Amino acid sequence: MKFGHAFKEALEAESYPRHWVDKAIPYRQLKKILGKVREELIKNGYDRDTIQRLVAERNAEYRFEPDTSLYLRPKLVVRPATTRRLSLDRTAEVDSIPDSPSSSAPSSPTDTEPGPSSSALTHDDAVQERQRQQQQQTDDDEWIDVPLDADARFFNIIQEDVNELDTLQDKERVAMIQSIHMIGNEIAQVARPRKPIIDFSRSDLYRWREILELYLSAEVFFSTNEVAGGARNSERARKQLVWFQDEVSKRQLSKKFKIKSSAVAFQHFLSLNATLLQNLQFQELNQTAVTKIIKKFDKRTSLGVKKTFPKVMNSAQFISESISKDVCAQLSRDVISLVPQVVDYTCIVCLSICWLPIRLDCTHLFCIRCMIKMQNRQKRFCPLCRADVIQRANETHIDMELVRYLERWFPKETKEKQRNNEDERRKELLGDLYEAGAQPPCIVM
Structure with a gap:
């Protein structure tokens, strides 16, 4: 199955919020513009193989330069000698077509008279020839732009959409942190110790302690293990979250709550984790879309974009780590720390x-x-x-x-x-x- 179709199906299958889907990377639109980029390059005489050869010879570069809006603008530049050589190559292809019989008639004697030999050049002519070669070498050290329009549209769309994903990420982070505060207050009310100490009839302290201890052990979104430390990917996070819920169910901890509001708080806690997992899946899906379309750009143009367009690739890196790390840290401060562990x-x-x-x-x-x-x-x-x-x-x-x-x-x-x-x-x-x-x-x- 092609990625464009799989990407669309994944966006629809996971029941993402509508405003999330609207911000997703427009993969199919980018793929169409990529076709225009390829047409423009071929029209200017720079097919895939030609670009690959010129880049290898260091006679062509694909650059990204920031403009006043801090966007990176693409620009294909080549050396002037390269342009002349490609022009001569195209001319040679035309000249290789057989001439008509009339044009192949022998030339007149006057046309075949020999001109002055190279040995007959004067000293001044030799000096002028050296100056001409030096000037050509100087020109060759400069670069000229190849006029392209579609590539600018291509990267402008990517940068705008990645920036919108950044903004969406920030909004979701704020919303989840607010939810964490609310859940923390709920748990604090039902898990706090009661007086007298020996009366536990109105406290779910030990149920919540065991639940949060299991959650810490699961390391759902972020691991402190030395072998596999750091943020989890969405698939591993999903498995760890399922393990946590299964363990709570096996021990019947949620059924042992003595206070009704504890069950409500626990459901809110699970919903928060489900939202965070869904966010992680959505962002990873968009990260894959960016990586795929950049890879396809390189495959069709040989311009080496993955190496020369770091802003998009680096921005896509935030997806799997930043929100997981920040939200988990907030979760630890506002919820887990409310119920101290004996360890x-x-x-x-x-x-x-x-x-x-x-x-x-x-x-x-x-x-x-x-x-x-x-x-x-x-x-x-x-x-x-x-x-x-x-x-x-x-x-x-x-x-x-x-x-x-x-x-x-x-x-x-x-x-x-x-x-x-x-x-x-x-x-x-x-x-x-x-x-x-x-x-x-x-x-x-």
Whole structure:
């Protein structure tokens, strides 16, 4: 299937908004103008093979120069000697046609009289001949323009449409960021901790935490993986988004919401991701259209446009990276950060929540049990920065503000850590007499 037909079908099949489709690259129109470009070149004596040879010999160049409106205007230039040579070639083709019998009659004796030989040239004639050759060489170093009109229309349409896509992209980015703010406010209302801490009947904190943790793991639109980092293409983003939705469904997280508005907020969250995916697909489709038509221009003219027209190609690069990166960053700031993850408050020694948090003089955090163990083993240096601060830590180093924060946002994790700390301390005191989960035995009697 030809790309022009496939491009039109793709625009219609994906149910893009009408104002998006109106801004799409006019591939078929550009293809028709490209035919006019080719006709103009041939009319001026520059068919595809001729241009390819002249460019290889560095006797022709296709340039782009900015005008007052900052658009890049195309211009085909050739060396004057090249123009004369092509003219002589065309003349030679005409002269190669056999003459009529009358024109082939022998010339008169007067016509065959020899003229002065080259050896008979005077000194002044030799000087004039050298000056003429030097002047011709100087002329050859200059360039002359080949008059073309269709190529200017071709690239003007591309630049205008790419600029309109840029503008559309900016508007969509603003609209999505506004949606992110609204969704962030919705989630903040239903996912915030409730008082008293032990009452979770009116909070969906843990459901949202698990949902957003899955979303972070999916890395739908942007990956931080070292092997395949950066923005996702639309196909990979679609697969990751499907994986995320499947995992939420398998765990029945959306069905476990205790607050009705949580389900509404979740649907808004999915709609935002669907819009971002659709935008990514649309922009990639237009990027492909630009790349295809530029490639076709090169194939039909041999002018090497892909190398000499960087503005269009670079503008098309924004499509798959800019909006994904910006919107995902905003999503992280306005939504995901509203529901803190336990991994951000994990002690690097025991790999569980940092309870009670000891903030050392070097500002690094460790849970109180790990700190006591390090002190008992006569450790002196911080495991992270190697500062000599371990033995100086005491009860004044407990970060009470963080204690209250952890109790509020991670009530289950902090209670579990307290139980584990108590079990561990009993084991240290009782040794072999200790049984996990059992009440400490009476050792008085």
